[in-house]
Amino acid sequence: xxxxxxxxxxxxxxxxxxxxxxxxxxxxxxxxxxxxxxxxxxxxxxxxxxxxxxxxxxxxxxxxxxxxxxxxxxxxxxxxxxxxxxxxxxxxxxxxxxxxxxxxxxxxxxxxxxxxxxxxxxxxxxxxxxxxxxxxxxxxxxxx
Numbered sequence: 001x002x003x004x005x006x007x008x009x010x011x012x013x014x015x016x017x018x019x020x021x022x023x024x025x026x027x028x029x030x031x032x033x034x035x036x037x038x039x040x041x042x043x044x045x046x047x048x049x050x051x052x053x054x055x056x057x058x059x060x061x062x063x064x065x066x067x068x069x070x071x072x073x074x075x076x077x078x079x080x081x082x083x084x085x086x087x088x089x090x091x092x093x094x095x096x097x098x099x100x101x102x103x104x105x106x107x108x109x110x111x112x113x114x115x116x117x118x119x120x121x122x123x124x125x126x127x128x129x130x131x132x133x134x135x136x137x138x139x140x141x142x143x144x
Contacts, residue, residue, distance in 0.1 A: 002136055005029070010042035011144030012118050015136060035092065035102055036130065037123040038137055045117035048110045050075050053084040057110065066091035066101065076109070080118075080141045083111045089126060107134065113143045 006013045010027040016038055020031040028041040046052075054073050062068045071087040086108040091101040102125055109120040120141055124130045 002133075002140075004140070005031075007040070007042070010040065010118070011116065012040060012042055013140075013142045014038075014040055014120070015140035017133060035104070035123075035125045036128070037121075039121040039123075040118065040141075042116050042118045042143070044115055045112065048084050048112040048117055050084055053086060053110060057084075057086060061086065061088065061108075066093075067103075078109065078111065078141060079139055080143050081111055081113060083109045085109055090123075092123075109138060109141075111141075111143060116143070118143045 001018045002015045003018045004013060004015050007027065007029055010029070016031045017033065020033040020038070023030045027043060028039065031038040050073065058070060058073060062070070065088070067090055069089045071089065074085050076083050076085045088106050090104050090106055092104055094101050104123045105126050105128070107122040111118045118141070120138065122130070122134050122137065
C-alpha cells in the first residue's frame with residue numbers, strides 16, 4: 001500500500017510505501033525500509049540538462065559515493081516533466097554493528113521547474129525487483 005506525502009518546504013508531493021521510516025532535514029526527506037530507500041530533495045538551481053548532468057553531477061557523485069559505477073545518463077519524461085536520469089551502482093553505508101556494506105542499484109531523477117531542482121533518488125539492493133514500486137513513486141511525483 002502507498003500513501004501520499006507532501007513537503008511544504010520542498011514544494012513537492014510523492015506517493016511512498018506505507019510504513020517506511022521517514023527522516024526530514026530541511027527540504028530533504030528520506031523514506032527507508034531495510035535496504036530500500038526513497039530520497040527527495042528540492043533546492044534552488046539553474047536548469048538541469050543532459051550535458052550539465054554529465055559535466056557536473058556525475059563527477060560530483062563519483063567523488064562523494066562509495067564504489068560509484070556509472071550505468072547510464074539519459075533524458076526521460078515523468079508526469080512531473082522532463083528529467084535527467086542518472087543510473088549507477090554504489091555501496092551502502094557500512095552497517096554500524098557488522099561494518100558490512102551492500103551493493104545498491106541507484107536511480108537518480110533530476111527535474112527542473114521554476115528555478116528549483118527536485119532530485120528523486122531510489123536505492124535498492126542490486127537485482128531487487130522494485131520496478132513496480134519505483135514506477136508508482138516516480139509517476140506520482142509532483143513539483144510546485
